[in-house]
Amino acid sequence: MARTYGEILESSFADVFALCDEDTLFLDVGSGRGLITAASVQQGGCYRAIGIEKYNDKLQESQELLASLPEDVQSKIEFLLGDFNDHDLTAMLQSYACTSLLMFCNNLAFQQGTNMRMSKNFRRAMNALPSVKITVVATTPLEALSDRLTDTISLDMTWAPGHMSQVYTWHGLSDVKAGVAA
């Protein structure tokens, strides 16, 4: 199967899933063909996964992938069409009542303005949901989260092996108590 330019390779899925557990809602911001979104449930053990994709042709491919999966897996995954920045992330997360969220954001090719709006959107959600543990993995730095950078991981991408990516974490109330800036 031909790869969409810019995807994360399967060889690095486990490195992302190491940041997840069975309480994690996996949110793929720009889900493309949906491969890592589906794998987050099948391999990563996430209890639910959402992929948001701006372009209809890509979304169609992810819907076809979803239709090919076992029913019990299908019921845990959804793909939504749209620009991520048009979604009210905080309201969406409240509706899922999750306690742990991993946002995977393969944003190397996103426009600068998109990345800036997106990182502010992430930060608003972090601040509005102090009881939710939020982890963001981004392939390009997110300026509005720079003070919450906790790690870097090397991920294999279709354009290059070992692409250094950022991990931002926010543990809500426990970080506030520990004096981490809100």
Ligand SMILES: C[S@@+](CC[C@H](N)C(=O)[O-])C[C@H]1O[C@@H](n2cnc3c(N)ncnc32)[C@H](O)[C@@H]1O
């Ligand atoms: C590099 S692909 C990543 C696919 C998949 N997440 C992966 O890592 O294998 C990035 C995807 O983000 C989508 N995208 C770009 N800007 C977006 C936005 N503002 N909202 C939603 N999707 C977007 C692109 O159409 C593309 O399919």
